[in-house]
Amino acid sequence: MHSGDLSIDTITKIEGAAGLNVTITDGKVTDLKFIIKDYRRFYPQVVKGKPIAGVPSFLSRICGTCSVSHLFAALEAIEKSQEIMVTEQTKLLRRLAYDALMIRDHALHLYFFVLPDVLGIDSILDISDDESDFGHQLLHDSFDIKRVGTNISNAIIGAAIHAPIPTIGGFLKQPDPKQFPDLINQLEKIRPQVIRGIKVFFDWKAELKRNSDYLCLRNGGRFDFLEGEIVNTDGKRVPEKDFYNFLKSVIIPYSQAEGYVFSDTHEDYLVGSLARLNLCLDQLHPRTRADIGQYLAFFPSDNIYDNNLAQAVEILHCIDDAIDILETITIADEKPIKLPPKPGVGVGVVEAPRGILYHMAKVDGKGNIEDYDVIVPTSQNQINIENDLKKYFNDNLDKDKETLKLEAERIIRSYDPCMSCATNFLKIDWIEE
Amino acid sequence: MPEQNLPTTPKKLVVGWFSFTCCEGCTILLSELFNDYLVEWKKVVEFRHVKTLKTKNELRDLDVAFVEGAISSDSQAEELKKIRENSKFLVAIGACACTGRPSASRNDFGDEALNYKILWHFNQFEYTDTVRKLDEVVKVDDQVPGCPMNAEILLKVLEKYLKQFQIV
Numbered sequence: 325m326h327s328g329d330l331s332i333d334t335i336t337k338i339e340g341a342a343g344l345n346v347t348i349t350d351g352k353v354t355d356l357k358f359i360i361k362d363y364r365r366f367y368p369q370v371v372k373g374k375p376i377a378g379v380p381s382f383l384s385r386i387c388g389t390c391s392v393s394h395l396f397a398a399l400e401a402i403e404k405s406q407e408i409m410v411t412e413q414t415k416l417l418r419r420l421a422y423d424a425l426m427i428r429d430h431a432l433h434l435y436f437f438v439l440p441d442v443l444g445i446d447s448i449l450d451i452s453d454d455e456s457d458f459g460h461q462l463l464h465d466s467f468d469i470k471r472v473g474t475n476i477s478n479a480i481i482g483a484a485i486h487a488p489i490p491t492i493g494g495f496l497k498q499p500d501p502k503q504f505p506d507l508i509n510q511l512e513k514i515r516p517q518v519i520r521g522i523k524v525f526f527d528w529k530a531e532l533k534r535n536s537d538y539l540c541l542r543n544g545g546r547f548d549f550l551e552g553e554i555v556n557t558d559g560k561r562v563p564e565k566d567f568y569n570f571l572k573s574v575i576i577p578y579s580q581a582e583g584y585v586f587s588d589t590h591e592d593y594l595v596g597s598l599a600r601l602n603l604c605l606d607q608l609h610p611r612t613r614a615d616i617g618q619y620l621a622f623f624p625s626d627n628i629y630d631n632n633l634a635q636a637v638e639i640l641h642c643i644d645d646a647i648d649i650l651e652t653i654t655i656a657d658e659k660p661i662k663l664p665p666k667p668g669v670g671v672g673v674v675e676a677p678r679g680i681l682y683h684m685a686k687v688d689g690k691g692n693i694e695d696y697d698v699i700v701p702t703s704q705n706q707i708n709i710e711n712d713l714k715k716y717f718n719d720n721l722d723k724d725k726e727t728l729k730l731e732a733e734r735i736i737r738s739y740d741p742c743m744s745c746a747t748n749f750l751k752i753d754w755i756e757e
Numbered sequence: 758m759p760e761q762n763l764p765t766t767p768k769k770l771v772v773g774w775f776s777f778t779c780c781e782g783c784t785i786l787l788s789e790l791f792n793d794y795l796v797e798w799k800k801v802v803e804f805r806h807v808k809t810l811k812t813k814n815e816l817r818d819l820d821v822a823f824v825e826g827a828i829s830s831d832s833q834a835e836e837l838k839k840i841r842e843n844s845k846f847l848v849a850i851g852a853c854a855c856t857g858r859p860s861a862s863r864n865d866f867g868d869e870a871l872n873y874k875i876l877w878h879f880n881q882f883e884y885t886d887t888v889r890k891l892d893e894v895v896k897v898d899d900q901v902p903g904c905p906m907n908a909e910i911l912l913k914v915l916e917k918y919l920k921q922f923q924i925v
Contacts, residue, residue: 334808336808336809336810336811336812336814337808337809337810337811337812338809339781339784339809340776340781341776362778363777363778363829363830363833363882363884364878365778365859365860365862365863366862366863366866366875367859367862369863369866369870369875370859370862370863370865372870382859385780385782385859385904386780387780387781387782388779388780388781388782388783388784388785388786388905389781389782389785391780391782428789432785432788436788436791436809436810440811446811446812446813447810447811447812447813448795448810449799449804449807449810449811453796453799467791467792467793467795468792470788470789470792471792471793474789474792484789485782485785485786485789485905486782486904486905577881580878580882733812744779744780744781
């Protein structure tokens with residue numbers, strides 16, 4: 325394709341609505357717009373003036389698939405604002421619930437959205453009913469893997485979507501440890517299926533490389549989605565509370581979501597599984613590393629398609645971490661920690677499945693929200709996605725329009741973007757016309 | 758060729774699944790139900806329009822449209838009307854579709870909440886003044902309430918239409 329417009333009205337097999345418009349003139353991309361189309365719901369504005377007790381559960385409604393990420397980031401932000409120190413048991417149970425989230429959420433993306441690309445078909449609905457078919461086997465692996473994630477979520481936090489049990493200061497109800505041996509068995513049973521999946525994404529020879537900077541949470545002790553400092557490729561370290569100032573928001577007038585660059589260099593960056601494996605590979609669970617060492621040699625990687633492989637690896641890590649917790653935890657009958665309300669500001673930064681998620685809560689003396697802010701991973705990846713696509717189109721303009729469209733969608737899908745999340749307020753201090 | 762010799766394709770319930778303004782938690786719950794039900798559903802249901810699952814979608818002659826989310830703009834309202842015109846029945850999925858809430862929370866904003874940032878968005882992307890639930894825009898035949906949707910009720914509604922269309 326030498327000149328002309330290419331437009332994808334609706335990118336499919338992603339969460340939420342997005343489109344792509346590309347203008348090509350004389351063999352070069354002259355305009356490219358990745359357009360996030362979900363309408364905003366302004367939830368961080370909605371919670372202003374509301375009592376903190378109901379806020380985390382409300383904000384979990386920002387996103388259906390990573391609701392647990394928003395729930396836990398909100399809990400952390402509000403607990404820090406109130407100087408509530410949760411117990412070790414609460415921390416472990418949250419880590420366990422988070423492992424379950426990653427298992428279910430990554431499997432949904434990898435098998436329901438990406439697997440058709442790997443198999444060269446349109447949809448999982450086109451996969452053969454023949455049990456000896458490899459696609460059939462993988463699809464049924466995904467059912468088993470997702471089910472285990474959901475079962476753990478049900479046992480620990482009451483549901484996989486909009487979980488009712490986690491609350492400020494702890495858990496409204498403690499899990500029944502009698503369920504743990506069965507959950508361990510279920511996790512052990514899906515391990516070989518997960519390893520089969522890792523090989524599939526390892527063997528998939530799709531490639532788009534561009535020098536991106538990577539950003540993720542890194543904990544001094546272990547591979548951790550919930551606690552740590554933010555680190556980038558150059559080894560910069562930023563405490564959670566300073567994250568906001570590390571970024572500069574960019575208004576993208578055609579997109580419902582804002583984008584972000586580093587505040588000092590104005591360079592784009594990538595968050596998500598690929599960033600985590602690039603910067604924390606050494607911290608993966610020892611059992612995970614022992615069993616799939618040959619697939620880890622690819623990291624660090626600048627190939628965006630390896631975000632898929634990284635997610636598959638994280639599923640195995642989360643299984644092994646969850647088994648550890650279930651085998652060792654003892655459950656005491658704890659009640660949530662309650663303190664009288666006081667004014668304060670708290671920041672909660674977690675790694676959502678798609679990357680760094682920031683919640684900031686400012687609370688007044690009566691325990692009501694005075695100000696709230698959220699920065700989500702897909703907004704942060706937005707500029708990186710556009711720059712990757714520009715590179716892809718400029719390098720591949722000899723291909724026909726349909727191939728270009730198909731491959732552009734695959735690239736976007738590799739990021740596992742989520743538009744429901746992306747369209748949430750909002751670090752804007754200015755409006756650029 | 759005489760008609761009776763043609764291979765017979767069993768009639769399936771032709772459905773679409775659509776999302777408007779929401780968290781898409783109901784779609785995620787549907788994907789959870791697939792773990793246990795997809796094998797059975799594929800025998801009796803044709804998924805003709807499901808953007809979360811496929812690229813080749815057709816908005817044509819749907820028996821039942823399942824719609825999650827609330828309506829934030831006139832363009833979304835037009836899209837919903839088009840879905841209605843192409844479907845024999847329309848089912849509202851989840852709290853946002855059935856009641857507007859929580860997606861319609863912005864309807865409560867007073868002047869103090871409508872700061873310049875929000876107004877910029879309203880103008881830039883042509884938001885309507887209020888977020889609407891589905892039955893404020895089109896006729897809704899059934900509702901599956903809940904946040905996320907109640908899975909048991911969804912299964913019952915699906916069963917009802919499978920019987921009504923004499924598929925099972």
